[in-house]
Structures are given as structure tokens and as C-alpha cells.
Amino acid sequence: MTTLLSIRDLTVRYRRDGVEVPALKGVSLDVKAGERLAIIGESGSGKSTLALAIAGLLAGSAFAGGAIEWPANQLQTFHSFAPPSVLPDISPTRGEISSSVAGSPLATLAIGESGRDSSISPQVGEMSGRTEGGVTERDPSATGANLAPTLGRDIGFVFQDPSSSLDPVMPAGKQIAEVARTHLDLTWPDAYARAKTLLERVRLPDPDATLRAYPHQLSGGQKQRVAIAAAIAAGPKLLIADEATSALDTIVQAEIVTLIRRLVAEDGMTLLFISHDIALAATLADRIAVLRHGELVEIGETDQILNAPRHAYARALLDAHLGLDAEPLLDRQGASA
Numbered sequence: 001m002t003t004l005l006s007i008r009d010l011t012v013r014y015r016r017d018g019v020e021v022p023a024l025k026g027v028s029l030d031v032k033a034g035e036r037l038a039i040i041g042e043s044g045s046g047k048s049t050l051a052l053a054i055a056g057l058l059a060g061s062a063f064a065g066g067a068i069e070w071p072a073n074q075l076q077t078f079h080s081f082a083p084p085s086v087l088p089d090i091s092p093t094r095g096e097i098s099s100s101v102a103g104s105p106l107a108t109l110a111i112g113e114s115g116r117d118s119s120i121s122p123q124v125g126e127m128s129g130r131t132e133g134g135v136t137e138r139d140p141s142a143t144g145a146n147l148a149p150t151l152g153r154d155i156g157f158v159f160q161d162p163s164s165s166l167d168p169v170m171p172a173g174k175q176i177a178e179v180a181r182t183h184l185d186l187t188w189p190d191a192y193a194r195a196k197t198l199l200e201r202v203r204l205p206d207p208d209a210t211l212r213a214y215p216h217q218l219s220g221g222q223k224q225r226v227a228i229a230a231a232i233a234a235g236p237k238l239l240i241a242d243e244a245t246s247a248l249d250t251i252v253q254a255e256i257v258t259l260i261r262r263l264v265a266e267d268g269m270t271l272l273f274i275s276h277d278i279a280l281a282a283t284l285a286d287r288i289a290v291l292r293h294g295e296l297v298e299i300g301e302t303d304q305i306l307n308a309p310r311h312a313y314a315r316a317l318l319d320a321h322l323g324l325d326a327e328p329l330l331d332r333q334g335a336s337a
């Protein structure tokens with residue numbers, strides 16, 4: 001398997017009320033193209049921060065250091081704690097990403113723009129705009145080509161709560177079509193046709209009616225299916241699902257997991273599945289990475305993590321699950337999607 005994404009020594013700190021809160025402490029890992037990697041850990045362990053950093057969605061209050069490299073794109077992004085003086089038109093508190101391609105000029109990319117603290121609860125309707133702003137080419141010497149992976153086009157992101165990630169005043173079909181129109185350069189009729197196909201693919205019962213439906217007219221599970229359709233509308237290589245089933249009841253949760261597994265397989269996507277639930281993660285992940293207090297304490301094949309965890313914390317997560325219920329940890333079939 002080739003490497004889609006390499007994270008090197010990624011460190012993120014947030015500034016809150018004048019105090020710096022460490023969220024990630026030197027995390028390094030590779031994500032292989034086509035794999036399903038789960039990131040697990042308890043609340044506050046840094047899972048969402050890792051997902052947001054990869055997607056270029058870190059809040060403006062975040063300092064990022066280390067490197068995120070995309071070898072398949074021949075793109076390297078380096079985070080560093082840049083002093084404010086080198087970031088003249090962006091927030092003084094955020095980090096900087098720069099990118100370089102062998103033999104080409106260095107491009108500088110910035111993340112975490114000013115006022116983006118609210119970007120943790122984006123709306124799909126805004127996603128394309130935010131996406132383009134999320135990783136911004138800033139190098140005056142660069143050729144002009146934006147080499148960074150783009151959220152929406154290269155990276156699909158599914159958030160925990162579809163009620164906040166979907167725009168409440170925009171019909172579901174338009175929210176999906178907008179992503180396709182923006183990133184695939186489709187006309188509106190073609191984008192709507194693609195939206196309808198996607199609604200069929202996520203198995204919504206009446207795609208024509210759902211195209212016109214507003215989010216409040218849909219159930220939680222249906223809204224999450226719409227959000228997933230929007231996330232994959234432009235055919236991203238990487239799908240990030242950040243606690244995408246946590247707001248749903250158990251049966252719907254299993255259906256959404258099965259849906260994600262099927263779509264990832266059909267489209268040949270790489271999946272980053274963020275969850276606090278090791279049992280849920282084990283149902284679809286090839287590998288599991290365990291975060292604790294911002295550190296990567298263990299990463300390995302799912303079977304190895306479940307059967308022979310090396311780190312006491314991974315063992316504790318397993319024991320906690322087994323203490324709560326006895327559902328099989330390796331039921332990879334799931335419910336019908």
C-alpha cells in the first residue's frame with residue numbers, strides 16, 4: 001500500500017483565556033492509501049484536533065507544529081510556529097503550513113484563519129468556501145498552482161451532528177449539489193443529477209423528495225446520510241468521519257457504519273474513522289490508532305489491538321468496553337445499510 005498521508009511530530013496547542021491547552025503532542029503516523037484507519041481515545045484525547053488539522057480546519061486559536069505530508073500529491077505541508085511577522089494578513093496566533101514539491105519553489109500555506117474558531121461546527125453549504133480558505137497558498141514565489149489537498153474535493157468530512165453541519169435553510173439536494181458544482185465544475189442541472197444519484201447511493205427512500213427536503217424534515221439518520229452524500233459528492237480520496245455516528249441511536253449507528261464501509265469500498269476511498277468507541281471502530285477499521293492526552297500511545301492492526309494490545313491504556317479501553325456489554329468486537333458485517 002502506498003502512503004496517502006504522513007503526519008510527522010504534529011503538535012497542536014489552543015489558546016484559551018490566555019492559557020495554552022495542549023491538544024496533540026508530537027503525533028506521528030502514516031495513513032495508507034485505501035485503508036480504513038480508526039483513531040480512538042477518550043474525550044479530550046485530541047482525536048478531533050487531529051482530524052481538523054488534516055482537513056485544514058483548525059481553529060484560529062490553535063498553534064500547529066510538525067508536518068503533514070501528502071506523498072501521493074507530491075505535496076509536503078510543514079506546520080511551524082511562525083512568528084506573527086511572517087503572517088502579515090492572518091491571525092497572529094495561528095500556525096503556518098508550507099508546502100514544497102521536489103524541484104519546485106516552496107509554497108507557503110496557512111491554516112486556522114482569523115475568526116475560524118467557529119469552524120468546528122461548519123455548515124455544508126459553507127464547506128466549499130471554507131475548504132478553499134482552509135489551506136491557502138500564500139507563497140509569492142509559487143507558480144500559482146494550489147498544490148494543497150482541498151476539503152470537499154480531496155477530503156470529505158462528516159461531522160458528529162448533522163443538525164449543525166447541514167444548513168437548516170437550504171434544501172438537502174442543494175447542499176449536495178453545491179459541493180459537486182463547486183469542485184467538479186458542473187452546471188446546476190448536472191450537479192442536481194449527481195445529488196440525486198448520491199441520495200440513491202446513501203439509500204434514502206425517496207431521493208426526489210429528499211432533494212427538496214429541508215434538514216428539519218429529515219430524521220437524524222437521514223440527515224447524516226445527506227451529510228455523507230455531501231461529503232463524497234466531489235469524489236474525495238480521503239473521507240474523515242469524526243464521531244459521525246455518536247449522535248445517533250444504536251441501530252441507526254450500525255446502519256451508518258455499514259453505509260460508510262460500503263461507500264468507502266465502492267469509491268476506493270481511504271477512511272479516517274474518529275471514535276471514542278473501540279468496539280464500533282473495530283467493526284470497520286483495518287488498523288486502530290489509540291490517542292491518550294494528545295499522544296499516540298499505540299497503533300496496529302485491528303486484530304492485534306483487540307487481542308494483544310501493547311499499551312495498558314488500549315487494554316483499559318478494551319476492558320471498559322467488555323465491562324459494559326459483551327457485544328462482539330469483530331462483527332464486521334454490521335446491520336443492513
Ligand SMILES: Nc1ncnc2c1ncn2[C@@H]1O[C@H](COP(=O)(O)OP(=O)(O)OP(=O)(O)O)[C@@H](O)[C@H]1O
Pocket residue numbers: 014015016021022023041042043044045046047048049050059061117276
Ligand atoms: N477550539 C478549541 N479551543 C480551545 N481548546 C480546545 C479547542 N478544541 C479542543 N480543545 C481542547 O483540546 C483538547 C483536545 O480536544 P479534542 O476535541 O481534539 O479531543 P477529542 O478527543 O476529539 O474529544 P471529544 O471526543 O470530546 O470530541 C481538549 O483539552 C480540548 O478541551
